[in-house]
Amino acid sequence: xxxxxxxxxxxxxxxxxxxxxxxxxxxxxxxxxxxxxxxxxxxxxxxxxxxxxxxxxxxxxxxxxxxxxxxxxxxxxxxxxxxxxxxxxxxxxxxxxxxxxxxxxxxxxxxxxxxxxxxxxxxxxxxxxxxxxxxxxxxxxxxxxxxxxxxxxxxxxxxxxxxxxxxxxxxxxxxxxxxxxxxxxxxxxxxxxxxxxxxxxxxxxxxxxxxxxxxxxxxxxxxxxxxxxxxxxxxxxxxxxxxxxxxxxx
Amino acid sequence: xxxxxxxxxxxxxxxxxxxxxxxxxxxxxxxxxxxxxxxxxxxxxxxxxxxxxxxxxxxxxxxxxxxxxxxxxxxxxxxxxxxxxxxxxxxxxxxxxxxxxxxxxxxxxxxxxxxxxxxxxxxxxxxxxxxxxxxxxxxxxxxxxxxxxxxxxxxxxxxxxxxxxxxxxxxxxxxxxxxxxxxxxxxxxxxxxxxxxxxxxxxxxxxxxxxxxxxxxxxxxxxxxxxxxxxxxxxxxxxxxxxxxxxxxxxxxxxxxxxxxxxxxxxxxxxxxxxxxxxxxxxxxxxxxxxxxxxxxxxxxxxxxxxxxxxxxxxxxxxxxxxxxxxxxxxxxxxxxxxxxxxxxxxxxxxxxxxxxxxxxxxxxxxxxxxxxxxxxxxxxxxxxxxxxxxxxxxxxxxxxxxxxxxxxxxxxxxxxxxxxxxxxxxxxxxxxxxxxxxxxxxxxxxxxxxxxxxxxxxxxxxxxxxxxxxxxxxxxxxxxx
Ligand SMILES: Nc1ncnc2c1ncn2[C@@H]1O[C@H](COP(=O)(O)OP(=O)(O)OP(=O)(O)O)[C@@H](O)[C@H]1O
Ligand SMILES: [Mg+2]
Numbered sequence: 001x002x003x004x005x006x007x008x009x010x011x012x013x014x015x016x017x018x019x020x021x022x023x024x025x026x027x028x029x030x031x032x033x034x035x036x037x038x039x040x041x042x043x044x045x046x047x048x049x050x051x052x053x054x055x056x057x058x059x060x061x062x063x064x065x066x067x068x069x070x071x072x073x074x075x076x077x078x079x080x081x082x083x084x085x086x087x088x089x090x091x092x093x094x095x096x097x098x099x100x101x102x103x104x105x106x107x108x109x110x111x112x113x114x115x116x117x118x119x120x121x122x123x124x125x126x127x128x129x130x131x132x133x134x135x136x137x138x139x140x141x142x143x144x145x146x147x148x149x150x151x152x153x154x155x156x157x158x159x160x161x162x163x164x165x166x167x168x169x170x171x172x173x174x175x176x177x178x179x180x181x182x183x184x185x186x187x188x189x190x191x192x193x194x195x196x197x198x199x200x201x202x203x204x205x206x207x208x209x210x211x212x213x214x215x216x217x218x219x220x221x222x223x224x225x226x227x228x229x230x231x232x233x234x235x236x237x238x239x240x241x242x243x244x245x246x247x248x249x250x
Numbered sequence: 251x252x253x254x255x256x257x258x259x260x261x262x263x264x265x266x267x268x269x270x271x272x273x274x275x276x277x278x279x280x281x282x283x284x285x286x287x288x289x290x291x292x293x294x295x296x297x298x299x300x301x302x303x304x305x306x307x308x309x310x311x312x313x314x315x316x317x318x319x320x321x322x323x324x325x326x327x328x329x330x331x332x333x334x335x336x337x338x339x340x341x342x343x344x345x346x347x348x349x350x351x352x353x354x355x356x357x358x359x360x361x362x363x364x365x366x367x368x369x370x371x372x373x374x375x376x377x378x379x380x381x382x383x384x385x386x387x388x389x390x391x392x393x394x395x396x397x398x399x400x401x402x403x404x405x406x407x408x409x410x411x412x413x414x415x416x417x418x419x420x421x422x423x424x425x426x427x428x429x430x431x432x433x434x435x436x437x438x439x440x441x442x443x444x445x446x447x448x449x450x451x452x453x454x455x456x457x458x459x460x461x462x463x464x465x466x467x468x469x470x471x472x473x474x475x476x477x478x479x480x481x482x483x484x485x486x487x488x489x490x491x492x493x494x495x496x497x498x499x500x501x502x503x504x505x506x507x508x509x510x511x512x513x514x515x516x517x518x519x520x521x522x523x524x525x526x527x528x529x530x531x532x533x534x535x536x537x538x539x540x541x542x543x544x545x546x547x548x549x550x551x552x553x554x555x556x557x558x559x560x561x562x563x564x565x566x567x568x569x570x571x572x573x574x575x576x577x578x579x580x581x582x583x584x585x586x587x588x589x590x591x592x593x594x595x596x597x598x599x600x601x602x603x604x605x606x607x608x609x610x611x612x613x614x615x616x617x618x619x620x621x622x623x624x625x626x627x628x629x630x631x632x633x634x635x636x637x638x639x640x641x642x643x644x645x646x647x648x649x650x651x652x653x654x655x656x657x658x659x660x661x662x663x664x665x666x667x668x669x670x671x672x673x674x675x676x677x678x679x680x681x682x683x684x685x686x687x688x689x690x691x692x693x694x695x696x697x698x699x700x701x702x703x704x705x706x707x708x709x710x711x712x713x714x715x716x717x718x719x720x721x722x723x724x725x726x727x728x729x730x731x732x
Contacts, residue, residue: 077689091702
């Protein structure tokens with residue numbers, strides 16, 4: 001599904017990713033962990049096509065296609081979804097309106113007709129119920145005045161509506177209370193599918209208790225320094241990052 | 251980050267493709283202004299003596315005045331002697347015979363704006379007798395209006411047909427001494443609209459300048475007078491979303507509204523004058539005096555405007571709330587792009603008791619444009635329990651533009667409640683990226699954000715106009731993406 005080889009990325013004069021390689025198979029769930037500032041969000045944003053980040057070497061292929069050639073909206077329409085660590089507020093733009101435009105952009109790309117208003121509303125309500133979100137969020141401005149946790153749930157709602165091929169969730173679990181975490185995990189698990197790949201960027205084992213990853217990677221100083229199965233996350237929880245970083249530089 | 255900012259600049263940097271010049275000769279007076287010119291204008295229109303006298307008084311007063319310099323705009327001084335003050339409408343022989351002869355790019359814009367076919371022809375200046383639809387529609391309207399007793403005709407016709415109304419009301423809201431541009435307009439006004447709604451009549455349709463016959467070329471000094479008698483109602487739509495081309499650089503219109511007891515006037519404007527090129531060359535200077543007088547108790551005047559054009563706009567639709575319990579409203583969206591400068595706002599003068607006013611101003615700046623809001627709320631000593639709410643929001647697109655707010659509040663009655671809120675926001679690169687990550691193209695994302703920003707004003711426009719206005723904004727901010 002996603003093939004990243006020797007990726008080097010800079011912002012301004014600072015290099016952030018230093019030869020990162022990662023392969024994600026169809027239907028797999030990967031967790032990416034690592035200290036603050038190690039480059040996790042940078043990786044997510046580069047895959048989504050953020051123009052501030054310059055790729056200086058390496059490649060990113062999505063379903064065999066060179067992703068780096070595509071504009072962000074083209075990547076999204078092909079099924080790449082990024083749940084942002086810091087979802088932005090867009091005051092005045094109706095949440096439902098943006099959601100519908102996004103759904104239709106994806107449908108149009110797939111050669112399907114636009115979703116009708118009734119069908120859309122029904123679908124949105126259903127997903128919101130699963131996520132234990134009040135339907136009134138549809139009528140508010142995009143993330144406008146949403147609490148931290150509400151913003152994260154809104155990201156999951158968008159993901160659920162868009163049914164992406166590849167979902168990258170950047171710290172979607174941060175700032176959630178216990179109940180919200182369960183609701184979000186439910187939302188993610190509902191989307192687990194042999195045809196869909198999921199990348200969870202997280203700092204905490206908590207989320208991984210609910211959404212069990214197939215693989216866990218540790219990102220440090222712009223590189224994947226260790227990969228393993230879900231037991232690696234438990235080990236990290238216990239021992240912190242120092243030992244992996246030391247082992248990597250040794 | 252800097253490349254990001256440039257992208258946004260590029261995005262809003264659309265070109266206005268319809269400012270083509272024409273070298274068709276018109277029946278014009280030579281450039282220059284003196285009393286003989288004014289006599290000539292009045293003479294060609296067969297005006298009665300009182301009208302000429304009024305024009306001359308205005309002219310003599312104008313000579314004593316200096317152009318105002320206080321607005322937040324700058325431009326090279328206008329040479330008033332280099333302007334021709336009378337140009338007759340083009341004869342049909344000089345016009346395109348059909349839409350086939352019209353610049354296809356202009357037609358494309360009409361298409362984008364969703365303007366009906368029969369109106370496209372008229373807007374493009376096709377000879378009227380080729381535009382069957384438009385004429386028949388207008389004729390049907392005329393019949394319906396006459397039945398209701400509504401007068402809706404060119405100003406010049408009203409001067410001849412209804413001199414008593416003109417004498418009574420002309421200059422009663424905007425006196426010829428009001429300001430430099432109003433004085434000039436009073437001296438040399440070309441034509442415009444006249445509307446009279448009789449007592450108790452609810453005008454059976456929205457009156458639109460689209461359908462005003464024989465006034466296709468009202469020229470640069472337009473004059474509009476609307477009188478709503480006791481208990482009447484009228485909604486008037488001015489301008490159109492189609493790009494207006496005009497050879498005249500200076501436009502100085504005057505609009506006077508009079509609402510008598512229990513009457514209501516709703517005046518909506520969508521204006522799209524040629525703004526000039528990226529460097530501001532060739533755009534229209536638009537200096538307009540618009541004022542409504544809530545003369546009777548419980549009367550209401552509501553201004554709604556969406557402005558995207560002009561190189562320079564200087565415009566303050568205002569309300570004088572004279573009658574007790576009268577209501578004034580001002581809803582405005584002003585878009586400036588490239589080198590455009592807009593200095594707009596409103597004045598609400600509270601005189602009557604329990605008078606209320608609402609101001610909602612939305613300014614959008616892109617490119618290197620400067621957008622200023624200037625609003626005056628004045629509560630006179632006798633205006634007990636007057637209330638005003640002002641909300642003034644600016645949206646910046648890109649990094650080189652500016653927004654300025656100049657609120658003036660004068661309260662001379664302690665019972666007044668005056669509230670002013672102002673916000674400035676930006677369309678950020680992060681917002682655009684967020685939308686794009688959801689599969690929405692950058693241009694659509696900008697439109698979405700801009701339309702969201704303007705929602706409160708659009709909902710005040712008559713339904714069809716609102717749809718057009720939205721399309722207009724999208725076209726105005728359209729650019730070369732990628
Ligand atoms: N726009 C930017 N300008 C300058 N430096 C940046 C920018 N974006 C990221 N960086 C730097 O790149 C490095 C990696 O940041 P990134 O956000 O990818 O880390 P992260 O692993 O997601 O951290 P966290 O766990 O705190 O979210 C950090 O040192 C950060 O300061
Ligand atoms: Mg991060």
